[in-house]
Amino acid sequence: MDLRLSDADRAFQAEVQRFFAHDYPQAILTKARAGQVLTRADHVASQQALQSRGWLGVGWPTEHSGPGWTPVQRYLFDEELERAGAPNLIPMAILYIGPIICAFGTPEQQSRWLPDILESRAMWAQGYSEPEAGSDLASLRFNAERDGDDYVLNGTKIWTTGAHWADWIFCLARTSAEPRRQDGISLICADMRSPGISVHPIITIDGSHELNRVEFVDVRVPVENRIGEEGRAWHYANVLLQAERLSYAHIARKRMDLAKIRALARHLLDDPAFARRLATVEIEVEALEIAVLRALAGEATPAAVSALKILCTECAQHVTELFVELAGRHALPMLDRRAANWADAAPLVPEFAPQAIQSYLFERAQTIYGGATEVQKTIVWRGLAGRNA
Template structure:
């Protein structure tokens, strides 16, 4: 296959690059690059800027406001966003549930929800994992009992990113008990202001608040908020999960991180006044990760060039998340003893919180700890390997 970009694709890349250099909100770029915590309002303004350009509804059909990009154009856009250091799109609304609503939602749901998502008037959370059901989504137990024109929801969701910012949450719930665990699951959308919905913060080691536990106590939700047919959510969820797992590649961000580490290595003291770039073993390890990033990019482009099998998506998810962890491991190695400086920072930047250490050390430690979860969320590595094994077993007959 030809992995070179066409002239039109290179022109698009230059257009996206120029936009982030000149037209995207500079103050948000500065906050993201300095490691300052971004507020809900920052993310909303970022997404509204992209939407004003017509570049927000990624993966949506053009009749619903999507940019009508080819898969390669979408890849270029996401890579340039990450290369620029801009905050990533909060995926739960536009990338996860948006395409599901476009494909399976009712006309009323499309009218009510899609414009609010595109304009970032409504943020969404994803209610999948439960205290006793993480990667094994088929074992979900949160119940939805039918009561006339409503469902009554009882149960809990956990590790729910940005639920404290969300206006809506889409949940996988068990609406009936069937012999096959994957059956009997429905996808129901819940207004977070509904009585009985409570958000319980899960505070990170650095004092940051990203994750939550969400409890549902006799929450009444209109049947009209169910997406698609009752008991068919496993089908819809697999469409979503395929897109979610492919989105973990983040090749642009990985390349930017590796380029930054290479630059830092020439500035960071090592032995006898020499920079770390004089350490052959360190630089060989860096070069190996740069090669892995190039291989990952080829694999992603190959997947984007045609229909991708579930096993291939699982393999990419494993490769991408493990590479992300290796990159953070290398950066804290570069930080040396300064990696232990890891204070709670509240609303300040890392540089203000610990001015006496290498500026990159605290955020490097934060990234190292946070990325430990990459091989768990979105389907643990062990689950992905099982998917690959089953695919190979089917091929073997």
């Protein structure tokens, strides 16, 4: 694989750099760099700025207003977005369901949903996990019973990121009982304003509200809201999950964090053992970049994508562990980052420490969501053994 950038790639990289320096909303950059929690309005403004250049539908085909980037350009865009300190794309609509609608949706569904996603008129949530069916997704019991031209949805979805913001939710639902658990599952979209849907917040250990429990009680959804064939959602979900697992890399952000750790360590911690651990994680990131580029170039089997998901998420945890070790006793304060002056609440604590511990706590979940590490290892084993993942 040739890792050298062409002249065209360098010109594209410079264009993206200029965009974030001059045309992207600087107030959002300031807020994100200060560690403040962004609102839905902030994310909408961010996405609209990207779409003003036609850069929001990353990974979408050009016939559906995707930017038509090469894998290298996609990688460079992600790298420059993170280097600028801009918020990552909320993935549920753009990275997850958008490409599925492009590939498997009807023309009516495409014209109905895709423009609203690109113009940020609609936010989406992902209804996959449920009680007793998280990483073991095939055991889900969320039920969709056909009643004429409608499905009637009943059940619970949990760990649903952004459901309190979402206008729509795409759900895996059991539409029939089959001998093979992966069969009889359909992909159904529901308007979050539908009668019978209730959203209950889940406050995580870092104090943030991103996750929710979503209850469905006799929720009627038109059959036309089903994407693809009835009972075929396991196939669609696996296409989606491969895209999801490739979205965890964040190489540029890891590099920026490691550079910050190295600079802080010069003043805070003169310890050869820490220097060795830091160097080890830096090497991890370099190796991870090569693996990500190979995957983006189309060299990824399901087993390879699962292995990459393990590497990405464990590496993210290793980075936050270094920050916590640097912070020492200063990692104790838990501050509310929703306030504009949140860092002033503990003036004697180093600026990086409160945010570092919250990131550490949040990243504990990375090896669980999107498919737990144990499940990914099973997929890798099946791939090595020549079995279907």
